[in-house]
Amino acid sequence: xxxxxxxxxxxxxxxxxxxxxxxxxxxxxxxxxxxxxxxxxxxxxxxxxxxxxxxxxxxxxxxxxxxxxxxxxxxxxxxxxxxxxxxxxxxxxxxxxxxxxxxxxxxxxxxxxxxxxxxxxxxxxxxxxxxxxxxxxxxxxxxxxxxxxxxxxxxxxxxxxxxxxxxxxxxxxxxxxxxxxxxxxxxxxxxxxxxxxxxxxxxxxxxxxxxxxxxxxxxxxxxxxxxxxxxxxxxxxxxxxxxxxxxxxxxxxxxxxxxxxxxxxxxxxxxxxxxxxxxxxxxxxxxxxxxxxxxxxxxxxxxxxxxxxxxxxxxxxxxxxxxxxxxxxxxxxxxxxxxxxxxxxxxxxxxxxxxxxxxxxxxxxxxxxxxxxxxxxxxxxxxxxxxxxxxxxxxxxxxxxxxxxxxxxxxxxxxxxxxxxxxxxxxxxxxxxxxxxxxx
Amino acid sequence: xxxxxxxxxxxxxxxxxxxxxxxxxxxxxxxxxxxxxxxxxxxxxxxxxxxxxxxxxxxxxxxxxxxxxxxxxxxxxxxxxxxxxxxxxxxxxxxxxxxxxxxxxxxxxxxxxxxxxxxxxxxxxxxxxxxxxxxxxxxxxxxxxxxxxxxxxxxxxxxxxxxxxxxxxxxxxxxxxxxxxxxxxxxxxxxxxxxxxxxxxxxxxxxxxxxxxxxxxxxxxxxxxxxxxxxxxxxxxxxxxxxxxxxxxxxxxxxxxxxxxxxxxxxxxxxxxxxxxxxxxxxxxxxxxxxxxxxxxxxxxxxxxxxxxxxxxxxxxxxxxxxxxxxxxxxxxxxxxxxxxxxxxxxxxxxxxxxxxxxxxxxxxxxxxxxxxxxxxxxxxxxxxxxxxxxxxxxxxxxxxxxxxxxxxxxxxxxxxxxxxxxxxxxxxxxxxxx
Numbered sequence: 102x103x104x105x106x107x108x109x110x111x112x113x114x115x116x117x118x119x120x121x122x123x124x125x126x127x128x129x130x131x132x133x134x135x136x137x138x139x140x141x142x143x144x145x146x147x148x149x150x151x152x153x154x155x156x157x158x159x160x161x162x163x164x165x166x167x168x169x170x171x172x173x174x175x176x177x178x179x180x181x182x183x184x185x186x187x188x189x190x191x192x193x194x195x196x197x198x199x200x201x202x203x204x205x206x207x208x209x210x211x212x213x214x215x216x217x218x219x220x221x222x223x224x225x226x227x228x229x230x231x232x233x234x235x236x237x238x239x240x241x242x243x244x245x246x247x248x249x250x251x252x253x254x255x256x257x258x259x260x261x262x263x264x265x266x267x268x269x270x271x272x273x274x275x276x277x278x279x280x281x282x283x284x285x286x287x288x289x290x291x292x293x294x295x296x297x298x299x300x301x302x303x304x305x306x307x308x309x310x311x312x313x314x315x316x317x318x319x320x321x322x323x324x325x326x327x328x329x330x331x332x333x334x335x336x337x338x339x340x341x342x343x344x345x346x347x348x349x350x351x352x353x354x355x356x357x358x359x360x361x362x363x364x365x366x367x368x369x370x371x372x373x374x375x376x377x378x379x380x381x382x383x384x385x386x387x388x389x390x391x392x393x394x395x396x397x398x399x400x401x402x403x404x405x406x407x408x409x410x411x412x413x414x415x416x417x418x419x420x421x422x423x424x425x426x427x428x429x430x431x432x433x434x435x436x437x438x439x440x441x442x443x444x445x446x447x448x449x450x451x452x453x454x455x456x457x458x459x460x461x462x463x464x465x466x467x468x469x470x471x472x473x474x475x476x477x478x479x480x481x482x483x484x485x486x487x488x489x490x491x492x493x494x495x496x497x498x499x500x501x502x503x504x505x506x507x508x509x510x511x512x513x514x515x516x517x518x519x520x521x522x523x524x525x526x527x528x529x530x531x532x533x534x535x536x537x538x539x540x541x
Numbered sequence: 542x543x544x545x546x547x548x549x550x551x552x553x554x555x556x557x558x559x560x561x562x563x564x565x566x567x568x569x570x571x572x573x574x575x576x577x578x579x580x581x582x583x584x585x586x587x588x589x590x591x592x593x594x595x596x597x598x599x600x601x602x603x604x605x606x607x608x609x610x611x612x613x614x615x616x617x618x619x620x621x622x623x624x625x626x627x628x629x630x631x632x633x634x635x636x637x638x639x640x641x642x643x644x645x646x647x648x649x650x651x652x653x654x655x656x657x658x659x660x661x662x663x664x665x666x667x668x669x670x671x672x673x674x675x676x677x678x679x680x681x682x683x684x685x686x687x688x689x690x691x692x693x694x695x696x697x698x699x700x701x702x703x704x705x706x707x708x709x710x711x712x713x714x715x716x717x718x719x720x721x722x723x724x725x726x727x728x729x730x731x732x733x734x735x736x737x738x739x740x741x742x743x744x745x746x747x748x749x750x751x752x753x754x755x756x757x758x759x760x761x762x763x764x765x766x767x768x769x770x771x772x773x774x775x776x777x778x779x780x781x782x783x784x785x786x787x788x789x790x791x792x793x794x795x796x797x798x799x800x801x802x803x804x805x806x807x808x809x810x811x812x813x814x815x816x817x818x819x820x821x822x823x824x825x826x827x828x829x830x831x832x833x834x835x836x837x838x839x840x841x842x843x844x845x846x847x848x849x850x851x852x853x854x855x856x857x858x859x860x861x862x863x864x865x866x867x868x869x870x871x872x873x874x875x876x877x878x879x880x881x882x883x884x885x886x887x888x889x890x891x892x893x894x895x896x897x898x899x900x901x902x903x904x905x906x907x908x909x910x911x912x913x914x915x916x917x918x919x920x921x922x923x924x925x926x927x928x929x930x931x932x933x934x935x936x937x938x939x940x941x942x943x944x945x946x947x948x949x950x951x952x953x954x955x956x957x958x959x960x961x962x963x964x965x966x967x968x969x970x971x972x973x974x975x976x
């Protein structure tokens with residue numbers, strides 16, 4: 102045994118010596134044609150934007166449509182001359198909703214050369230994005246996450262996270278306040294997934310219930326754990342609340358709402374935006390959703406208003422992807438692209454499209470969503486800038502057309518606008534002094 | 542130097558770690574190559590500058606299967622794979638050597654990760670952490686996992702085969718559930734965001750600037766290196782230590798006892814092998830490997846929710862053993878790299894193909910046949926991201942390959958990659974009389 106160990110020591114030394122060669126890196130000062138200062142991800146004719154997107158994991162259906170809408174948006178921008186005379190190039194890598202893959206992709210995006218990117222217009226996944234938070238700050242990169250956690254407003258957690266629209270917590274306050282008013286409720290049940298998404302929404306609902314004097318007859322915060330929703334349904338039916346606030350996935354919503362309704366629960370429901378998908382109207386739970394569910398969203402839905410932004414997205418999608426199936430997810434893609442575009446334009450105005458320059462532009466940028474969603478900035482304290490407006494829709498399954506394409510300007514999602522942007526008194530008076538929910 | 546193969550004149554000679562010159566040479570070459578990998582080296586890491594090589598069609602712009610090594614992301618995958626090697630070697634001791642099938646390996650990785658975070662992580666008002674240096678938290682993670690292994694082993698030791706698999710399967714769900722309880726969150730943080738793990742930095746105690754910084758970019762011996770390169774080198778060194786340890790276990794009294802238990806436990810006991818004791822040792826050692834690997838894995842990723850240590854990870858380890866070859870260290874190492882890097886190889890190979898498809902010649906037309914870029918094409922691999930589901934996109938293809946490979950290996954090559962390697966080796970050993 103000893104003989105062998107002897108052999109290894111000189112070997113390790115050799116390896117260390119051998120590592121002495123190689124390892125040069127190139128700096129990327131590529132802006133010599135105009136007055137702009139720039140470093141990485143920019144050449145004389147392109148600006149590279151990264152999407153660390155889930156194209157094959159659980160959110161692939163949603164994210165591919167977001168990517169599609171962003172592609173359409175930048176096709177339009179490039180046709181009109183691009184940004185600072187450069188084409189915007191979208192670099193899409195699949196993270197397959199896997200944290201190690203997300204981080205490996207990140208290495209490629211963050212390269213300090215022409216091969217890198219200047220901005221992430223999509224970073225799918227909360228644990229995935231959270232794992233890159235420190236690196237984002239170190240590399241001066243901004244990322245748009247696909248989550249609406251109230252904690253991202255915290256400069257300690259998400260200084261480089263570009264959170265678009267209201268957060269789960271505010272959304273729940275608006276939703277509960279609306280439901281309680283519209284249906285003269287006295288009791289409430291709150292059910293959610295465990296973790297940042299579910300419990301942030303549930304915390305908002307709790308705050309609202311307390312402020313409105315609603316009695317919480319079943320507190321199922323974090324109760325939707327594991328695959329079996331039966332215990333939650335049993336508790337809900339036993340508690341007989343007037344209203345229910347749910348923060349889950351669409352599949353779980355269908356199981357829990359459908360199961361409770363089948364057992365005779367007559368409550369009115371609403372839940373955080375990701376809990377609902379209009380595709381549920383294709384299933385047997387459609388009549389129950391029609392009767393009991395009020396959809397809450399962060400943005401206007403397809404064709405729900407007549408704003409400049411809505412006309413733009415409808416005409417661009419019709420022009421460039423006439424065969425694409427109808428989806429509200431395009432709106433999200435457009436919002437992400439508009440945010441990146443307007444931050445880039447602000448950076449160009451300031452004459453600095455280095456990564457650091459873009460972060461600086463983000464801190465003072467004012468994003469105009471042209472009526473697709475409430476305008477937004479990230480200037481000053483979180484309390485000054487968090488969005489307090491959400492949108493409420495009635496579910497009407499008779500207007501649902503499953504095979505609709507983008508050519509149907511009115512949409513076929515079965516969602517009918519009740520009010521939006523809607524901002525209840527609780528959300529308006531809410532003082533942000535930290536995330537609504539922190540685990541521990 | 543050139544002796545008769547397979548002729549050993551002493552027991553000591555036969556049980557050497559590297560008994561032949563060829564094996565020694567391969568080991569030296571592999572280790573040198575491993576430590577050179579993070580640096581710019583022609584052929585492996587991309588288009589070569591050497592004019593003679595450039596003109597060779599495949600090698601000129603990097604070997605198609607290895608060209609991905611030139612990407613910035615490959616180092617991370619390699620580091621991931623090396624950490625998985627450590628964990629898989631642990632499972633190999635338990636399953637491959639002692640014959641105890643465990644589906645709970647991910648649980649022990651998790652225990653290691655959170656022991657490491659408890660000892661080395663930074664405390665916030667929501668999670669525990671003591672900020673101890675790595676020389677405490679890394680071995681501590683292993684010891685913590687080993688202790689848990691010892692605590693649960695009295696139950697596990699009484700079971701075998703399918704029953705043991707089911708019980709260990711339970712650990713995984715238990716672990717994820719515990720991570721979600723109020724006290725579990727003190728260790729694991731938010732169930733979906735996770736907590737921050739300690740960084741791989743060498744410190745004497747809790748001082749501000751580390752003695753050697755591994756997790757931040759900087760210069761080592763005059764060479765500017767990224768944190769990625771540094772972590773790769775560190776993980777590679779740790780992996781070598783564990784490989785050496787794993788090879789040695791097999792040569793000891795314990796190793797022989799474990800193999801006796803695997804081959805026929807009752808016979809082993811009759812011969813005086815203390816079954817309980819050795820199964821306990823196997824469990825503890827296996828968990829120790831898993832614990833250290835778990836802490837490294839978590840530290841390498843930086844932030845991870847408890848649900849990541851799930852059944853799929855456990856099954857990945859079983860696949861590693863089956864594909865690599867259960868019971869052999871070399872097979873386990875090969876299997877780990879194979880399973881972790883396969884998705885990337887497939888992805889990069891199809892990217893390489895799609896680049897070829899734009900060119901001319903035989904390669905281009907071949908690539909055209911295999912790929913389908915638009916909706917009208919009929920190639921089996923789709924490179925279009927906008928047409929999900931049909932035909933197979935690269936990622937679906939990976940999942941299919943994964944399943945097919947396990948089945949193929951179980952039926953045609955139960956010894957795994959190691960078995961293939963032995964066959965190839967024997968062929969050339971007897972050449973030209975190999976039939």
